[in-house]
Amino acid sequence: MRPRGLEIITVALDSRGAEGAGEWIRAANPEHPSLIDVEHRVAALYHMVNVPTGVWIDEAGRIVRPPEVAFVDNRWIEYTKTDMTRYVAGLRDWVARGAASPFALGKGEIRRRLSLPTADHALAAANFRLGQYLHAQGHWEDAIPYFKRAQALRPESWCYKRQAWALSDAEKYYETNFKKEVEALAGEPYYAPLDLPQESA
Amino acid sequence: MSEATVIYDERLTVVQNASCDGEDLLLSPEDLTRVSGWELTPEGVCREGLCVPVPPGQERFNLSRLARLLDQPVVASSEHRVWFFGERPQGLASRLASLTAPDFTLPDLDGRLFSLSQFRGRKVFLVTWASW
Structure with missing residues (x-):
């Protein structure tokens, strides 16, 4: 295009x-x-x-x-x-x-x-960033508490969850995995539904 | 007093004689300005035309306390002596609500930098993905 x-x-x-x-x-x-x-x-x-x-x-x-x-x-x-x-x-x-x-x-x-950031979201983002920084410095295990805090402050973020799980052993350090978390949605949508205009006749 | 790594406004600075108390980061007036752009003046601590009153005669300035006053998120690792000062939620929200697409600059695989703003004049489909 x-x-x-x-x-x-x-x-x-x-x-x-x-x-x-x-x-x-x-x-x-x-x-x-x-x-x-x-x-x-x-x-x-x-x-x-x-x-x-x-x-x-x-x-x-x-x-x-x-x-x-x-x-x-x-x-x-x-x-x-x-x-x-x-x-x-x-x-x-x-x-x-x-x-x-x-x-x-x-x-x-x-x-x-539009969903707008709140104070908790900004704090979640700061925790994620410090976790990311520590991970990049080789302190990957010390990064985990910050990733967990980001996830707790913004549980709807799959980015915070899936990225952190992918950086270590999700089962061992987060006691979860993608499959379990999707099952825990219990029918709730994984993605917010798209809202597209009705098809014209 | 010892070394601390401070990330403020996306800029990383290492200071040599910081002191800390939990998440509180105390800096000399010189380090304060070097790290954050805030300056101690007779009117208080000032940056970009904004001044916050502070008690006079402070030898060391508590940057974490100022951040809390401004609703700016602060996260620290006392073990690794790293402080991350994030963006205020009000700033993030008002920028997004203005509907002007927030600009960013990121590298591609070859390290070439691209900014969203360089594509003004064209329609852009911005899409994120991940390998995880």
């Missing part, structure tokens, strides 16, 4: 950096900027809780769709519970029609959908 004026920017939220994300990026060999964010800065700036999360940004640098689940196909429909082909069709519609596209949301609607 690049020739039509869409720039795709991917950001790997990966504390292990190139060691974690590198082989995936090399295999995909993308033409678009494929960035690595070891400190999950983009997740903090945009208040994201999971991956993949997409944000649509117009030519003036304004958000026209706030963070939401952003798969480009239905491989994970069990988790998304949404037909993601409609999301991709919406992206194409926005690229073609800009603000006239029903997928480009008005300011009021975006603000209604």
Whole structure:
């Protein structure tokens, strides 16, 4: 879609950096900027809780769709519970029609959908960052209490959970794993449901 | 008094003669400014036009206490002598609510730096992923 004026920017939220994300990026060999964010800065700036999360940004640098689940196909429909082909069709519609596209949301609607950080969220982010710093310095075991505090302060963040589990033995140090946590949702959605415009008749 | 690593406004500074008490980090006036940009003046401790009154004659300034006063999150590892000062939730929230996409600069696999702002004038689909 690049020739039509869409720039795709991917950001790997990966504390292990190139060691974690590198082989995936090399295999995909993308033409678009494929960035690595070891400190999950983009997740903090945009208040994201999971991956993949997409944000649509117009030519003036304004958000026209706030963070939401952003798969480009239905491989994970069990988790998304949404037909993601409609999301991709919406992206194409926005690229073609800009603000006239029903997928480009008005300011009021975006603000209604935006989740804004609270004091606990900011403290969670600081704990995650100190944990990440200690881990990067080789103090991986000492990082764990900070990761746990981030998870406790912001339990809805799968980024804080899954990233920390991936940096050590989740069973041993966190007494949990992804499968157990998803089961504990007991039918609650893993991703917040996408809210796309109704298909026109 | 000993060495401390301080991350403030995303900038890492090592100071040689910090003292601490739990999460409290006490710095000399010179180190305070070097680490955080705050300056001790007759009006109080000031930065970017904002002044917070402080009792006069302090030899060492408690940066953690100031952070708490400003609702800025502080997390410390006394064992490794590292202090992380995070962003105020009010700042994060008002920037996001302005609907201007927050800017960032990150490297790609080859270490080339990209900023979101360099793509002004084009539509951007920003998408995160992870290997975990």
